[in-house]
Amino acid sequence: MTAFWNEYRENWVAVIALAVVVVVVSAALLAPWIAPQDPYDLANLDLMDARRPPGFVGSNGYVHWLGTDAQGRDLFSAILYGLRISLQMGVAAGAVALAIGTTLGILAAQAGGKIEQAIMRVVDLQLSFPAILLALVLVAVLGQGKVPLVIALVTAQYAYFARTAYGAATAERQKDYVEAARATPLPGRRVVFRHILPNCLPPLIVVGTVQVANAIALEATLSFLGLGLPPTEPSLGMLIANGFQYMMSGRTWISVYPGIALIILIVAINVVGDQLRDQFNPRLRR
Amino acid sequence: MSEVLTAASVTRRFAPRITLGDRIAAALGAKVDRRPVQAVTDVSLAVRKGETLGLVGESGCGKSTLGRMLAGILPPSAGEIRLHGAAPMRGRHKTTTRIQTVFQDPYASLNPRIRIGEAIAEGPVAHGLVTRAAAPAMVADWLRRVGLDPAYATRFPHQFSGGQRQRVAIARALAMQPEVLVCDEPVASLDVSIQAQILNLFLDLRQELGLTCLFISHDLSVVRHVSDRVAVMYLGRIVEIGEAGRIYAAPRHPYTQGLLASVPKLVLSGDPAASFRPIPGELPSPLSPPAGCAFHPRCAKATDLCRQERPPLSPREDGTLVACHHA
Numbered sequence: 041m042t043a044f045w046n047e048y049r050e051n052w053v054a055v056i057a058l059a060v061v062v063v064v065v066s067a068a069l070l071a072p073w074i075a076p077q078d079p080y081d082l083a084n085l086d087l088m089d090a091r092r093p094p095g096f097v098g099s100n101g102y103v104h105w106l107g108t109d110a111q112g113r114d115l116f117s118a119i120l121y122g123l124r125i126s127l128q129m130g131v132a133a134g135a136v137a138l139a140i141g142t143t144l145g146i147l148a149a150q151a152g153g154k155i156e157q158a159i160m161r162v163v164d165l166q167l168s169f170p171a172i173l174l175a176l177v178l179v180a181v182l183g184q185g186k187v188p189l190v191i192a193l194v195t196a197q198y199a200y201f202a203r204t205a206y207g208a209a210t211a212e213r214q215k216d217y218v219e220a221a222r223a224t225p226l227p228g229r230r231v232v233f234r235h236i237l238p239n240c241l242p243p244l245i246v247v248g249t250v251q252v253a254n255a256i257a258l259e260a261t262l263s264f265l266g267l268g269l270p271p272t273e274p275s276l277g278m279l280i281a282n283g284f285q286y287m288m289s290g291r292t293w294i295s296v297y298p299g300i301a302l303i304i305l306i307v308a309i310n311v312v313g314d315q316l317r318d319q320f321n322p323r324l325r326r
Numbered sequence: 327m328s329e330v331l332t333a334a335s336v337t338r339r340f341a342p343r344i345t346l347g348d349r350i351a352a353a354l355g356a357k358v359d360r361r362p363v364q365a366v367t368d369v370s371l372a373v374r375k376g377e378t379l380g381l382v383g384e385s386g387c388g389k390s391t392l393g394r395m396l397a398g399i400l401p402p403s404a405g406e407i408r409l410h411g412a413a414p415m416r417g418r419h420k421t422t423t424r425i426q427t428v429f430q431d432p433y434a435s436l437n438p439r440i441r442i443g444e445a446i447a448e449g450p451v452a453h454g455l456v457t458r459a460a461a462p463a464m465v466a467d468w469l470r471r472v473g474l475d476p477a478y479a480t481r482f483p484h485q486f487s488g489g490q491r492q493r494v495a496i497a498r499a500l501a502m503q504p505e506v507l508v509c510d511e512p513v514a515s516l517d518v519s520i521q522a523q524i525l526n527l528f529l530d531l532r533q534e535l536g537l538t539c540l541f542i543s544h545d546l547s548v549v550r551h552v553s554d555r556v557a558v559m560y561l562g563r564i565v566e567i568g569e570a571g572r573i574y575a576a577p578r579h580p581y582t583q584g585l586l587a588s589v590p591k592l593v594l595s596g597d598p599a600a601s602f603r604p605i606p607g608e609l610p611s612p613l614s615p616p617a618g619c620a621f622h623p624r625c626a627k628a629t630d631l632c633r634q635e636r637p638p639l640s641p642r643e644d645g646t647l648v649a650c651h652h653a
Contacts, residue, residue: 157346216434220495223399223427224449224502225420234448238439 047319057311064305068123075117076102080273094293107293109282115293118279119301125275126302129186130256133193137255138248140194141201146240148202149209150232160206163199171196175258179267189268193255204247208240242320249313253306260302276302329372330538331396331425331506336405338366338391363612365391367562368405373506378532378539380553380570382546382585386609388562390510393542397427397508409506423453426504430511432491436483442469442494443479449502468497472527489520493527500531507532508540513548525551546589550574558582561620562612564639568646578646578653580625581605619651627652 049055067074094107094115106115148159166174175196182188212218213236221231256276262268263277264284271278276298283294339362352358366388373379373396383389394400395407398414398421407414414422429435436445446468447461456464466476472493483491492512499507512528513521529552532539543549549556550570557567558579566579577583584605607624610616619637622628631651639649 161346216429216431217437219399220427220429220435220498221437222420223397224423224452226449226452228419230448230452234440235437239437 044319048315051315054311054315057308057315060304060308061312064123064301064308065127067120068127071117071120071124075114075120077114077117079113079118079121093291106297107291109279109294115279115297118274119276119298122274122276122279122298123301123305125269125273126256126259126277126305129189129193129259129269129275130252133190133197133255133259134248134252136190137194137197137251138201138244141198141203142205142237142240142244144198145202145205145207146209146232146237149206149213150236159202163202163206166199167203171254172258172261175262176265176267179262184268184270186269189259189262192262193258196258197251197255200247200251201244204243205240208243209236212236212239243317246313246317246320249309249316253309253313256302256309257306328375330375330410331373331540332408333369333371333392333396333402334406334408336366336369336392336395336402336407337364338388338395338400339364339403361613364615365562365612366395366402369559369562369564370405371557371564371567373538373540374555375538376536377554378541378552380549380556381540381542381559382544382549382556383559384609385544386612387559388612389542389544389559392559393427393508393510393540396425396540397510398422398425399427423449423455423502424504425506425508426499426502427508427510428492428495428499428512431515432488432495433483433515435495436491436498438483441480441482442486445483445494446479446498446501449498453502455501455503464501468501469494471500471531472497487520488516489524492516492520492524496524496527496531500535504537506538506540508542510542511544512541514543514545521548528552546585558585561610561615563620563649564647565621565649566646567639568642568644572644572646578642578648579621579650580627580653581621584624619649 048058072078089108092108094105097103102114106119109115109118144159144163148156175192178192178195179188182191218231218235221235226235259268259275260277260280263275264281266281268277269275271282274282279298280295280302283291283296283298286292286294341362342360344358344360348358369392371379381389381393391400395402398407398409401415401418409422409424412422414420414425436442440448443462443465446465447456450456450464451458451461462479465479469476469478474490474493474497478486483494486494496512509528513524516524525548531537539552541549541552553570555568556570556573557564558573558581559565560581566573566577566582573582574586577586584603587603588605605624610620610623616623616633618634619625619628619632622632625632629651635651637649637651639647641647
């Protein structure tokens with residue numbers, strides 16, 4: 041573990057990215073305490089303060105460092121709360137997709153035969169068309185709200201985990217230590233959970249990190265298209281969409297600042313994921 | 327002597343896996359090779375109580391496949407494996423704990439994420455041979471008996487050398503209190519100096535525990551060192567089987583003679599060429615074995631009879647079984 045961290049530390053870009061992820065996640069977690077305004081409390085909002093540029097001092101005495109949006113919400117507060125929602129969706133979808141995908145992938149590798157063919161062909165099919173398309177259709181069918189959105193994101197993403205877990209498990213199953221476990225013989229459950237699964241985790245952790253970022257981007261896309269969460273609790277994608285109509289009139293901050301927040305978050309998570317992948321891949325070891 | 331582990335006309339084929347892609351290619355008229363590889367053909371042998379049977383042959387002759395079937399890890403395609411008359415496998419799964427295996431590569435046969443103490447204890451605990459509470463004491467005892475410090479129980483495999491790992495693998499197999507130990511090239515991946523240590527450890531423990539052993543190796547001098555009887559395999563069949571001393575002193579089958587002659591030795595006599603005579607040619611493909619005696623393309627004594635008719639494994643006056651028309 042210490043050795044792992046020492047190797048990680050050698051890449052300063054990855055260290056900065058990790059720091060950014062930590063700062064952004066804690067900012068999102070602590071939003072109710074650090075945000076100057078509760079953007080969900082309509083009583084707090086004053087339409088007189090709407091669409092004001094960054095640095096504007098509002099009627100209630102707040103300094104709106106990043107300006108305000110069309111409802112008079114403080115953008116900084118809205119972004120913090122938006123991050124919260126985006127991260128919630130991303131992590132929830134990533135975790136559920138990881139659990140389902142890993143189960144299916146290892147089941148396919150373990151069962152073989154018809155079950156393997158059935159699972160992996162469905163996975164192949166799903167990987168062959170865009171995740172956003174599937175998510176769009178599902179959200180349209182299931183309706184809006186957090187749970188339908190997570191279901192849509194999971195359905196769009198579990199296949200990546202299933203393919204990764206299947207590949208890793210098939211590779212591990214060939215190895216002598218699995219044969220040694222069968223030769224003892226250890227119970228099948230123990231072979232899977234104590235021997236095969238832990239050795240499949242490194243690639244899954246990497247895919248998991250990247251897929252959280254993808255889930256956040258996907259959620260933002262859906263929200264931008266108006267199919268995500270209800271506008272009363274805007275996520276980052278919704279904030280960007282809300283400001284979009286004001287882009288041409290010069291009030292760019294309404295869209296641009298949430299956009300920057302989204303980009304920073306996704307890039308940081310991806311850089312961390314890339315570094316983890318490099319470290320878990322022995323062939324890239326120096 | 328009573329027979330503990332027997333193989334009766336055991337055959338193992340490996341069919342190539344036909345994938346969806348292959349099926350599509352076949353439907354479109356491409357030729358897909360569906361010929362199975364016959365790794366082991368019609369082998370019958372018995373391992374007797376308390377003895378060590380050495381199994382030798384070139385790489386690819388099927389000795390590991392036969393070993394895995396005898397160990398109950400791999401089901402035979404035809405024929406039967408029996409341990410005291412009962413099958414060691416049900417379907418594709420091994421059911422007995424009375425046969426344990428030591429594998430060739432101790433770097434691969436230990437799970438890198440499991441501490442060696444747990445690796446040794448997990449089998450006995452899973453099968454109720456020892457309680458979870460008593461397991462640490464048992465692990466310490468086994469580590470001592472294979473010559474390792476009991477304090478190593480909390481270490482991971484990567485913290486050990488190859489020889490130490492093989493000691494752990496031996497402890498893991500013996501902690502299951504087996505009656506039969508199958509050793510599949512247990513020293514082949516170790517340095518020569520370490521090989522001797524591991525072999526001596528193996529010999530000591532075998533005597534102490536009264537184990538019945540199947541010892542697979544391509545190294546004739548190693549097999550001579552440990553075996554009571556020796557079986558020589560060529561292209562999936564046994565060509566000669568008998569007392570180790572007799573086979574090493576007077577090999578009958580031309581292949582056994584060739585194998586023994588091809589062992590490089592330090593030359594003390596004047597003629598270096600006499601000490602090292604490789605067998606000409608290569609092992610034929612198991613996909614298309616030669617007709618008649620499988621060894622005839624490489625055999626100096628081959629006649630038309632050898633090319634047409636396969637010699638049966640038949641007994642000689644001293645009890646050795648040989649499959650050759652001319653020996």
